[in-house]
Amino acid sequence: MSQARFTRRRRNLIARIRKLGLPALLVTDESNVTWLTGFTGDSSYLLIGPKLGVLISDTRYTVQIAEECSGLDVEIRDARRPMHDAIATVTTAAKLGALGFEAHSTSMATWERISAAIAGSNGGPELVSVGMVVNELRAKKDSGEIAEIRLAVHQAERGFAAMVSVLEADKTELEVAHELEHLMRRFGAEGPAFEPIVAVGPRAALPHARPGPTLIGESGFVLFDWGAKTTGGYRSDLTRVLLTSKIPPKLEAIYGVVLNAQRKGIKAIRPGATLKSVDRAARRVIENAGYGKFFGHGLGHGIGLDIHEEPRFSPVAEGVLEPGMVITVEPGIYLPGWGGVRIEDDVLVTRDGHEVLTSVPKRFEDAVVQIA
Amino acid sequence: MSQARFTRRRRNLIARIRKLGLPALLVTDESNVTWLTGFTGDSSYLLIGPKLGVLISDTRYTVQIAEECSGLDVEIRDARRPMHDAIATVTTAAKLGALGFEAHSTSMATWERISAAIAGSNGGPELVSVGMVVNELRAKKDSGEIAEIRLAVHQAERGFAAMVSVLEADKTELEVAHELEHLMRRFGAEGPAFEPIVAVGPRAALPHARPGPTLIGESGFVLFDWGAKTTGGYRSDLTRVLLTSKIPPKLEAIYGVVLNAQRKGIKAIRPGATLKSVDRAARRVIENAGYGKFFGHGLGHGIGLDIHEEPRFSPVAEGVLEPGMVITVEPGIYLPGWGGVRIEDDVLVTRDGHEVLTSVPKRFEDAVVQIA
Numbered sequence: 005m006s007q008a009r010f011t012r013r014r015r016n017l018i019a020r021i022r023k024l025g026l027p028a029l030l031v032t033d034e035s036n037v038t039w040l041t042g043f044t045g046d047s048s049y050l051l052i053g054p055k056l057g058v059l060i061s062d063t064r065y066t067v068q069i070a071e072e073c074s075g076l077d078v079e080i081r082d083a084r085r086p087m088h089d090a091i092a093t094v095t096t097a098a099k100l101g102a103l104g105f106e107a108h109s110t111s112m113a114t115w116e117r118i119s120a121a122i123a124g125s126n127g128g129p130e131l132v133s134v135g136m137v138v139n140e141l142r143a144k145k146d147s148g149e150i151a152e153i154r155l156a157v158h159q160a161e162r163g164f165a166a167m168v169s170v171l172e173a174d175k176t177e178l179e180v181a182h183e184l185e186h187l188m189r190r191f192g193a194e195g196p197a198f199e200p201i202v203a204v205g206p207r208a209a210l211p212h213a214r215p216g217p218t219l220i221g222e223s224g225f226v227l228f229d230w231g232a233k234t235t236g237g238y239r240s241d242l243t244r245v246l247l248t249s250k251i252p253p254k255l256e257a258i259y260g261v262v263l264n265a266q267r268k269g270i271k272a273i274r275p276g277a278t279l280k281s282v283d284r285a286a287r288r289v290i291e292n293a294g295y296g297k298f299f300g301h302g303l304g305h306g307i308g309l310d311i312h313e314e315p316r317f318s319p320v321a322e323g324v325l326e327p328g329m330v331i332t333v334e335p336g337i338y339l340p341g342w343g344g345v346r347i348e349d350d351v352l353v354t355r356d357g358h359e360v361l362t363s364v365p366k367r368f369e370d371a372v373v374q375i376a
Numbered sequence: 377m378s379q380a381r382f383t384r385r386r387r388n389l390i391a392r393i394r395k396l397g398l399p400a401l402l403v404t405d406e407s408n409v410t411w412l413t414g415f416t417g418d419s420s421y422l423l424i425g426p427k428l429g430v431l432i433s434d435t436r437y438t439v440q441i442a443e444e445c446s447g448l449d450v451e452i453r454d455a456r457r458p459m460h461d462a463i464a465t466v467t468t469a470a471k472l473g474a475l476g477f478e479a480h481s482t483s484m485a486t487w488e489r490i491s492a493a494i495a496g497s498n499g500g501p502e503l504v505s506v507g508m509v510v511n512e513l514r515a516k517k518d519s520g521e522i523a524e525i526r527l528a529v530h531q532a533e534r535g536f537a538a539m540v541s542v543l544e545a546d547k548t549e550l551e552v553a554h555e556l557e558h559l560m561r562r563f564g565a566e567g568p569a570f571e572p573i574v575a576v577g578p579r580a581a582l583p584h585a586r587p588g589p590t591l592i593g594e595s596g597f598v599l600f601d602w603g604a605k606t607t608g609g610y611r612s613d614l615t616r617v618l619l620t621s622k623i624p625p626k627l628e629a630i631y632g633v634v635l636n637a638q639r640k641g642i643k644a645i646r647p648g649a650t651l652k653s654v655d656r657a658a659r660r661v662i663e664n665a666g667y668g669k670f671f672g673h674g675l676g677h678g679i680g681l682d683i684h685e686e687p688r689f690s691p692v693a694e695g696v697l698e699p700g701m702v703i704t705v706e707p708g709i710y711l712p713g714w715g716g717v718r719i720e721d722d723v724l725v726t727r728d729g730h731e732v733l734t735s736v737p738k739r740f741e742d743a744v745v746q747i748a
Contacts, residue, residue: 082669083672083674084692105484107483109483111484182567186554195571210440319456338435
């Protein structure tokens with residue numbers, strides 16, 4: 005990506021930092037650091053404000069930072085010098101009166117160490133807890149990011165179609181999950197967006213099932229929750245249920261409720277809609293069908309550099325949708341011991357509504373597959 | 377793993393909590409929760425003390441917890457009820473006067489929310505910041521854990537040997553990294569312990585290089601840093617440099633220094649040795665050869681459920697080695713623009729010394745491979 009993109013993001017952040025009345029913010033969330041600088045390593049913080057921009061890292065990353073970043077000062081520490089010392093050096097040099105830090109990604113231990121290190125003879129700068137300012141900026145994707153997510157969707161969908169074409173009843177969940185990862189890479193993915201879920205029959209009742217030794221043919225249906233990560237670091241996230249043999253009527257009924265709920269959720273997506281109202285639109289369908297207590301999670305989450313990011317669809321979420329946000333819509337019904345159905349797509353909020361970025365068929369009849 | 381193992385670990389932790397004078401500790405570090413309970417999901421905390429043991433989770437995990445854990449109370453929340461509310465319910469019911477929490481894994485934002493939620497009419501229990509008590513217990517592996525790490529080493533080594541046997545000059549770093557992951561799975565790994573590093577020539581100067589489009593045959597040497605994760609969740613971590621064509625004499629010299637440093641580091645490992653002294657034993661060799669400033673990271677780190685855990689070998693680490701610890705020894709020399717050499721093995725501290733768990737040959741002559 006061009007450096008201009010990172011400069012623009014930092015400029016937008018600096019405007020927010022000014023509004024907070026702070027001279028600087030310490031960015032400790034790794035994905036936020038990547039989004040603001042292009043740097044893809046870890047263990048590095050960005051200190052940024054109207055008058056400074058310093059990436060604080062260590063000698064492992066000297067060369068990589070020179071390759072990936074520009075327009076920033078760099079403070080490099082070695083194995084003898086802990087992060088909090090390097091932060092103190094930079095804040096002292098900048099004569100900061102106060103220092104904001106990201107509360108969601110700064111541990112109490114880190115805070116205690118930074119606090120002790122920056123306390124000079126005059127007490128040092130005041131530490132101010134700051135909310136998810138950078139994450140909120142990240143929630144609205146720019147054109148380059150949307151293109152990356154489209155690519156991640158493409159890689160996930162091509163990989164999935166190829167996996168279905170070679171699916172066999174005597175393969176284990178884990179073997180199929182590995183095959184799916186392999187095939188997404190075959191279509192250009194750097195890797196999976198997260199460890200894929202492949203859950204046969206009753207195992208689909210676990211919303212976060214880990215693939216195991218169960219055979220694909222052991223039950224009549226399989227749930228897949230998967231996504232790809234592009235080499236640019238962006239992610240997709242889909243869920244589908246495939247029907248591999250004679251279908252219990254109960255499954256068809258539940259599938260219908262979930263699909264209806266998912267469509268209602270998607271339909272509610274447009275700029276200005278509250279996050280709560282979209283969750284409500286889908287959840288109501290499931291509640292009306294009598295399955296409310298079997299849908300315990302939120303309706304969806306933003307995707308981007310992280311697999312779960314802002315905003316969130318949930319009964320208690322605050323905020324409204326804005327153009328450029330990309331969010332999953334993934335209602336589910338989970339019946340312990342019996343199985344579960346979840347259907348998930350990735351949706352872009354457009355100027356006048358929404359665009360569903362994912363296109364794997366999801367009608368009940370589409371879900372029926374022949375396996376050997 | 378048998379439930380007795382988790383009960384024993386919790387009993388040991390409770391003894392530590394008593395010593396700290398606390399009625400309970402809130403365990404927020406995911407790997408610590410797994411180690412204490414067997415639960416392999418995320419987003420769940422363990423509240424534990426002499427008189428209570430409660431796993432606080434959400435509806436996505438109800439079934440999984442019943443499968444994986446026993447001997448614990450469970451507090452399940454749904455999408456309407458945030459984690460801090462569930463914590464408040466449990467702490468109020470237990471009438472706790474104080475509550476320790478893991479400072480390294482509790483964000484300031486979480487702390488602020490818990491703090492507000494548990495403040496009852498009488499102010500609620502006092503929140504007390506606690507160090508890495510569980511992580512310190514985890515540093516000493518029991519026999520089951522050592523067996524798991526041996527398995528992770530085996531999977532990594534079998535996969536690596538197979539990868540070398542099919543290595544070709546016209547494959548990219550990324551293709552080879554994927555092949556290596558695939559082959560480790562072929563030998564039973566659940567997946568890689570971390571995203572493998574495959575770094576050709578000058579790219580080996582980046583200690584944390586990401587595999588990219590560079591061809592294996594573009595330079596005379598390739599650095600591999602890889603490991604396997606078992607289905608039980610335990611990890612291995614190795615680094616080797618392979619020489620794929622005519623070797624620059626400078627590489628041979630640097631290789632010799634790094635190998636000598638690594639052997640000296642390993643030799644210093646025994647119960648009672650300080651973490652600093654082991655780092656020193658290896659670092660001195662590199663400094664004496666004039667490359668001190670090109671070895672900027674610590675000498676090694678514990679491995680287990682996490683790829684980086686306690687203890688750490690570094691010039692500033694405090695503490696001593698104890699039997700049962702498993703640590704990497706991985707000195708390196710990195711010359712920007714030219715390349716780098718790192719050699720890494722996994723070492724178990726035994727009652728009377730150490731045992732090197734990894735066995736991939738590492739003499740300079742062993743590193744020479746023929747590729748097509």
